[in-house]
Amino acid sequence: MHGFSSFAAVGVIVACLIIMGSFSLVAVNIRTAISELEKNNEIMVTLDKDLSEADAKSLGSEISAIANVRDRIYVSPEEYRESLVKEMGEEYMIGIPPDVFSPQYRVALEDISFAAETELILQAIQGVDTVRSPSREMSALLSVRRVVELVSIILTALLMVVSLFIMANTIKLATFDRREEIGIQRMVGATKSFIRWPFIVEGFFLGIFASIAAYFLQWAAYERFSNDIGKLADSGVLNVLSFDELRLPMLAVFVLIGFLVGVGGSVMAIRKFLKT
Amino acid sequence: MVRLVDVCKAYDNGTKALRGVTMRIDDGEFVFLIGPSGSGKSTIIKLLTSEIKPSDGKVMVNGYNVNTIKESSIPYLRRTLGVVFQDFRLIEKKNVFDNVAFAMRAVGCSPKEVKKKVPYMLELVGLSHKARRRPFELSGGEQQRVAIARALVNNPLVIIADEPTGNLDPERSLEIMTLLERINSLGTTVLTVTHEKALVNRFAKRVIAIDGGRIVSDKQGGYYSNESTRN
Numbered sequence: 393m394h395g396f397s398s399f400a401a402v403g404v405i406v407a408c409l410i411i412m413g414s415f416s417l418v419a420v421n422i423r424t425a426i427s428e429l430e431k432n433n434e435i436m437v438t439l440d441k442d443l444s445e446a447d448a449k450s451l452g453s454e455i456s457a458i459a460n461v462r463d464r465i466y467v468s469p470e471e472y473r474e475s476l477v478k479e480m481g482e483e484y485m486i487g488i489p490p491d492v493f494s495p496q497y498r499v500a501l502e503d504i505s506f507a508a509e510t511e512l513i514l515q516a517i518q519g520v521d522t523v524r525s526p527s528r529e530m531s532a533l534l535s536v537r538r539v540v541e542l543v544s545i546i547l548t549a550l551l552m553v554v555s556l557f558i559m560a561n562t563i564k565l566a567t568f569d570r571r572e573e574i575g576i577q578r579m580v581g582a583t584k585s586f587i588r589w590p591f592i593v594e595g596f597f598l599g600i601f602a603s604i605a606a607y608f609l610q611w612a613a614y615e616r617f618s619n620d621i622g623k624l625a626d627s628g629v630l631n632v633l634s635f636d637e638l639r640l641p642m643l644a645v646f647v648l649i650g651f652l653v654g655v656g657g658s659v660m661a662i663r664k665f666l667k668t
Numbered sequence: 669m670v671r672l673v674d675v676c677k678a679y680d681n682g683t684k685a686l687r688g689v690t691m692r693i694d695d696g697e698f699v700f701l702i703g704p705s706g707s708g709k710s711t712i713i714k715l716l717t718s719e720i721k722p723s724d725g726k727v728m729v730n731g732y733n734v735n736t737i738k739e740s741s742i743p744y745l746r747r748t749l750g751v752v753f754q755d756f757r758l759i760e761k762k763n764v765f766d767n768v769a770f771a772m773r774a775v776g777c778s779p780k781e782v783k784k785k786v787p788y789m790l791e792l793v794g795l796s797h798k799a800r801r802r803p804f805e806l807s808g809g810e811q812q813r814v815a816i817a818r819a820l821v822n823n824p825l826v827i828i829a830d831e832p833t834g835n836l837d838p839e840r841s842l843e844i845m846t847l848l849e850r851i852n853s854l855g856t857t858v859l860t861v862t863h864e865k866a867l868v869n870r871f872a873k874r875v876i877a878i879d880g881g882r883i884v885s886d887k888q889g890g891y892y893s894n895e896s897t898r899n
Binding site for chain 1: 717740743744745746747749750751757759770771774775776818819822
């Protein structure tokens with residue numbers, strides 16, 4: 393009975409950790425994507441193609457006067473073409489006439505959260521054709537992150553309580569199995585800590601075993617799903633972190649939670665048992 | 669030394685188990701505590717082992733004040749006592765040696781001490797040749813001797829035997845009582861709670877009779893008579 397209960401406790405902790413871990417991994421990936429966007433907090437301002445180079449350059453001071461603009465760099469049509477060649481290769485340019493490109497400004501912002509407002513001001517400037525900013529992706533990601541983080545925190549708290557309860561019940565069964573031995577130990581003068589430690593050690597090993605099992609399962613699952621999502625990443629839609637980058641923090645968090653649940657559950661159960 | 673001064677004990681359900689009990693057991697004594705069921709004998713044992721606290725009065729056991737003892741000190745009080753029960757309370761999955769060793773390990777004795785002391789205790793109770801047997805392979809008398817060896821192994825000052833012969837035939841009962849007398853002759857105080865009239869009368873030790881939560885008789889070399897208790 394106690395063996396089955398230990399197995400059940402490990403199973404529940406593994407399941408809880410994997411659910412918790414999955415949400416955390418999604419949250420971490422979103423956070424990383426947001427940081428990447430924040431690093432590129434630039435707005436690409438494309439000017440009218442017909443604008444002369446002198447007129448295009450003169451718009452620079454007007455752009456600099458906007459409060460949220462930290463810096464602006466003028467990119468001539470030739471420079472822009474060169475940057476595309478560098479990024480994508482000369483063959484990408486085959487068949488594209490050289491005069492198709494417009495002059496541009498790369499505008500760096502002070503605060504990315506005001507990107508949408510800045511975009512509107514830039515759009516209103518005479519001579520500006522289009523304004524491209526990461527504000528829409530950013531706000532979508534921010535709201536997804538908020539939801540995922542909230543769900544992640546609530547789930548973590550709930551699942552930790554469930555795991556603690558299951559672990560406490562397992563150790564309670566262990567103490568029940570050994571109640572006669574415990575009674576004799578108390579009668580002959582064993583201290584409470586002496587009686588307690590074997591159960592705490594049991595809880596510790598169950599918790600650590602469960603956390604390591606959950607870690608490897610999580611790793612396998614992440615690799616499997618990140619391969620599929622990676623195909624989207626290749627198309628530039630999503631950038632999935634490699635598990636290698638997350639390995640150590642993930643292991644540390646899993647082991648810490650396994651330890652807390654294992655030892656915490658045991659302490660709860662044995663404390664109650666020794667009180668009676 | 670055990671000392672109870674004007675001790676009263678009322679349980680939460682209102683039962684008054686002890687009503688002004690005063691008694692003193694000096695080191696090296698052999699005392700029978702007799703009385704009918706519900707007379708308060710078990711309550712006295714629970715007070716001595718600090719399982720409960722008195723409602724009133726004072727209880728001193730081997731230098732520990734049970735009224736004020738801290739929870740963390742209770743194990744150390746219990747190490748000065750050896751308790752023997754009617755139902756032996758041996759661990760079925762452990763052999764005789766390990767049952768006795770269990771008590772030493774529980775108080776933190778080293779394996780070396782265990783290896784040295786347990787065979788000596790088994791020899792004292794006459795069970796050296798059955799050290800590897802499990803409790804279910806032993807007779808009732810033998811099981812009780814293992815329990816006595818376990819109670820003795822940590823050198824307690826007082827042995828408390830709660831109906832130690834309750835599950836034994838008269839011959840085995842006599843053996844157990846003789847063993848307790850021998851242990852007493854080696855210097856350990858023995859307090860035996862019993863209903864066995866014949867044994868009490870045969871050993872002619874100090875007899876404390878309790879009835880209705882009060883001590884009704886306390887005689888050196890006393891007998892189990894109808895004046896002592898109703899039983």
